[in-house]
Structures are given as structure tokens and as C-alpha cells.
Amino acid sequence: MTTLGVLILVLVVLVLVLDPILEKWKSIDIIKDSKKWMLMVLVGFALILIFNPFTRTAAGYRTFVETINGNEKIFFNPGYHFAGFFSKTTDYPDVITTVFSAEDQDQVTSNPPFTIRFNDATKATAQATIRWSLPNDTDKMIQIHKAYRGPERLAKNSLVPYSRECLKFAAQLMESETHYSGGRSKLKEDFRDQLQNGQYVLEYKTEYVRDSMSNEKEKITTSFIRIGEDGLASRIKSDIQQYSINVDFAAIDEVDYEEQVDRKLAQKIEQSTLESVSKQSLITAQQEALTEKARGEQMLAKVKAEQEADKLQAVIQAEKAKEVAQQEALQAKYIADKIAEEGRAQAEANKALVSAGLTPEQRMTMDIEIADKVSSNMAKIKFPEIMIFGGGSGNSPTNPFDAVGLDAYRKIVESMRGSK
Template identity: 35%
Template sequence: FSKQKEWPNQISVTYQEEKLENEIEDNGIEVGKISIRFSDATTADVKGITQFILPSDEKEMILIHNTHRTPQSLVTKRLAPYTKECLQSSAQLMSSEKHYGGGRAQMAQDFLDQLKEGVYLLKTEEHVLYDSLEHEKKRVYQTEVQYDKKTGTPKRKLSSIKEYGITVADAAITDVDYEDKVDQKLVKIIDAVTKSSISKQELMTAQQQTLTAKAKGEQALVEIEYQQKQDQTKQVVEAETKVKVAEQDKLQQKIAYEGSILEAKKIKELADAQAYARSRIMQADGALEMKLKAQVEVQKVWAEAFSKYTGAVVPQIQTGGGTTQNGALNFMDIMTAKTAKDFALDLKNKN
């Protein structure tokens, strides 16, 4: 009769505790924390869990059973070492500083890829880098993956679990505990980065303030220039307006002047016409009107003089039948005759 051995469908390899616990609990075995070494020769303890799926094929399970006999043996002799190898290979691809600075996801991805497909074949390259903390150049040996030149895919070791039909369901790195010197170095880096960040921020703030001041100054200059242009434009417009007003006034004065000349000509022509008419009238009536006016004035003069005469106008005594007249009457006759003679007065109409 053959013996029967019960195997689980899945086996979880956990590495959370300080030491190995070679007992299956919830289809999982604790193998203890795994120590890794980064490319800069610093170390760390890793915690995590990897889930493996055992094959459903009978022949493959018989092969596993014949090789390991028990699940504990399978874990301790094959699954745990394979997990550790894949984890250490992933750690060699970066420094502890790089891992801390954002390489955790990349390390987890490399770890899972190697678990499923096989461990990478690695090579070491020498690089000279500048250490910003110690301010000196250092030789750094960088571990890199070897790639197939034809296919461009990573070169790998033959997977030690694929030949048994074992596959990987999932893998997770839950914690990485760096050694003390890494923590001290990271503290210095963080402090330096913080100071650098503060300095950069202060510089950016100063630059921003400078740019702001410059922008405000330029804006003020633009506003001043704009206001000056506005004032200049206003002055130009006012000057042009004054010129146009002056030109308009000049035009109006010219029109008024020309109008006054025309009016003067009109008045002169009217006066000339009236004078001509009067001269013609005077020629026609012998300057009768003027002569009459002159006669009136003369008569007024001697009439006034005569009014002051105190003698008798009519003789008080007449002798004989002579025609002897009074002196006053003779004066009146003489003045009348003289005036008529002076003006050549002819009271008759010359029609």
C-alpha cells in the first residue's frame, strides 16, 4: 500500500519575524526577515510576503513530492531561497539612497518580474560620480542587467520553480529597514536637501520679488508714458484746435473785412450817387436850396442887428413930395440886394 500526503494549492512564504518558524499556518510558513545589500554596499532587512501556486498537474505534483516530501521542505529548500535570490538581485540594481529617494516601486517591480520569469544576469560597471556631501569625486560600481542584443530582453537564470510548474500569484515588500549608517547618511541628505530647498525657495522668492518689482516699475513707466502721451495728445489737439479756431477767426475776419469793404463801397457808391443827384439837382435849380438857406442865415443876422436899432424906422417928418426914406429902411434894402447879388439869387424856377 502507498502512503498519502496532503499538499495545499497555495503556499505563502512570509518574512516578517526575526527567525524561522518551520510550521505551516494558514498555508504559510515564516522564514524570517531577509537581509539584502544595495549597490553602494549598504545593507537592510526586508519584510514581505510571496504567494506561490502549486501545479494542478499530477505528474508535476508527484515530482515535487518525490523531491521535497513535505511543504516545509519545499519552502525552506526551494521557495524561500528563490525568493531571497530574487530580492537580493533587485536590491543590487540601485543604491540605498536611490531606493529611499523613490526607487521602492521599481525594486518591487523588478522583484516580482524575477520571481515570475527568472533571476536577472547582472554585470558591474564603474562610474565616477561627485559626492555633494563630501564635495569630492568617487568611484561607484553600478550593477546593471544584461540584455540579449537580438531580442532586447533581459538575460536570466533558469527559474528553479518553473521546472516544477510552480507559479507566483503575488509578492509584496512591506518594509525595508536600513542599517544605521544609511539612516545617518539619509539624515544628512535630507538636511542638505531641506537647506538647499529653503535656499532655492528664498532665491525664488527673491527673484520673484525682483521680477514683481521690475514688473511694477515697468507698469509704472508704462502708465507714466501713457499719461505723458495722453497729455501730449491733448496738447496737440488743443494746439490744433487753437490753430483751427484762429484760422476760422481769420476767415471770419476776412469775410467781415471783405463785407465791410463791400459795405463801404456800397455806402460810397450810394453817397456818390446821392451827391451826384444833389449836384444835378443844384445844377438844375441853381443851388436854390443852399442859396435859400444862406439867405435865411443872412436875414437872421441883419434882422437881429436891426432888432437892436433904436431909431425910427419910418421918418417922423416928411417935407415936400420927395422920395426920401429913413436910413433903416435903406439898410434893409441894401442888405437884401447884397445878399441876392452874392448868391446870384434868382427866385424864379429855371425849368
């Protein structure tokens, strides 16, 4: 708009200068005298454009206005606002982003990565991104403008160094091993907490511990947060808290450890891998041992069951054989008793014949008949396949002849012969 006002003003001046010259020498009247008031209107309009009393606030920004008489005000809403003639304006973004990165960033401010040092004295290069939200309070914004005179100076002189210091302070609260072993979230938490609420006041404690291996004293220095009388962490306040600048977002994009930490990390990963493999092998071996044990117990139970079944079957068969043998023995005894009775009857008959007086030929014939009779009857006897005998002092027979009654039969025959 200023450029347009300058062009209009130059055009009006040319017209005013050339009009009398051309009218005198060429009789050309550019503009009639009765209408020259229009040129005065254009001059006034050009001056308004050049010394524009209006200002435009873009979306996502707020405008600080310093009037010609020294008054200060802030426009937060987007659009055109009357600022007054000869006023000075400065635009501030609602959100300022500070970036620490090795890559070029299209932001309000971009800075290279910086070095942080952990509690164990190891170093790393850190990259981070922080988004700051400026206050929506007129007094706070006026104080910010008086202190920094613009967003670039605010970022350069306050936001960037404060962010860098907060991350360094947060790194001092842990060792590098703690960080790469799962402490990233803790580092981010401490970082953001200090950005918003102020840096921790750290205290250090030095102890000397005797090494159990070398028997030498080792110096160990630990850092911790100082606790105030109210039980809260002691903090160092900064302009961030003074001007109510809020942290909308804070991220630690990358932490690149130094070489010795990378070597230590690689060794730990290798050791962890070996331990994992060893544990897995142990678990597999234990599982295989349990499987083999269960399989052996199963086989043992199977064999035991088979043996019990065989034993039971043998007992059943033995009992069955015993019963069969007893039946056969009873049958044989019955037959033998029958033969004995027949023999006794025959003996009585023979005795009667002998008493009647037999010739030698008749006696011989009778003996032959008795022997044939005995032989044929004994041939009919079915001896049991299994015979069970008792002890020598009981009522049970102790020999096969007693078991089937043959001994009694044998004695009858001998008495028959003796009686002859």
C-alpha cells in the same frame, strides 16, 4: 474518525471479556451468543475507522497520497476520496504565502525582515510579501513532494531563501538615491520578474575617474545584467521554474534605510524645499516685474493719449482762433476803409472850402471838427484780439495799422491838413 474506531474496538473487547465472567458468576448475559456476530461487525467497522481508507481534501488544499504498495497520486478537488488502507497522506495549500515582517503573521511561513544592499554600498532593511501558487499538475506536485516532503519544508528550504535572494539581486541594480527618488516601482518590477523567471546574472564593471576638484582617481563600480546570445537577460534557473510554481503577488512592503541614507535624504529634502521656495520667489518676482511693466506701459499710454488729446485740442483751438482773428481783421479793415472813404470825402469838401477862402476862425473850427470826426470814427473800430502778420517781404501786413487800414486813413488826414 480514528478515535471513534478505537473507542468502538475497546468497547467490543470489554463486552467480549466481561460477558462470560458475568454469565458464570452473576448469571448475567450481556449479549446472547446468537447475537455475538454483531460484535464482529463492530470490530470490523472500528478497524475501518482506525485504518481509514478515505481521505478528505479541504477547499483551498490538494492532498498527496502514497498508497501501501508505493503508488502516488494527488487529489485536487475538495471532498472525500478513497486513498486505500494504510495510505499516507500529506495536504498542501493551493497558495503558500511567505512574509518578511517584524510583526507576527498568521501565515504558512513568517520570517523577520532582512538586509539588502544597494549599488552604492548603502544598506536597508526590507519587508516583503509573496504569494506562491502551486502547480495544478500531478507530475509537478509529485516532484515537489519528493523533493520537500511537505509545504513547510518547501517554504523554508526554497521559497523563503529564493525570495530573499531575488530582492537582494534587484537592489544591486540601483542606488539608494534612485530608489527613494522614484525607483520603488522599478525595484518591485525587477523583484517580481526574477521571482517568476529566474535570477539575473549580473556583471560588474570597474572604472577609474579623475575627480575634477581634487584631481584624484576615484574607483567606480557599476553592475548590469548579462545579455545572452539570444538578446535576452541571462538567468539562474531555480526550483520555482523547474516545478512551475507561479507568483500570484509580490510586494515590497517597506524599505528602511540606514542612518546615513536617512541623513542624505533629509538634506536632499531640505535642499529641494529651498530650491522650490527660491523658484517660487523668482517666479513671483518675475510676475511682479511683468505686472509693474504692464502697469507702467499702461500709464505711459494713458499719459501719451492725454497729451495727444491736449495737443489736438490746442491745434483745434489755435485754428479756431486763427479763423476768428482773420474775420475780425477783415471786419476792422472794412471799418477802416469806410472811415478812410468818409475822410477823403470830408477832405475834398474842406479843400473846396479852403479854395473858396476861409477865415482863420473857420479853419480852426474845421480842424476841430475833423479831429472830432476822426476820433469818433476810430473809436468805432473793433480791433481783433489775435492778429497774424506775415514776413517783411510778403504781401501780408507787418503792423496793426496796415492790418486794419489805419495807416492809409492817417495819411489821408495829414494830406487834408497839408492842402489847407
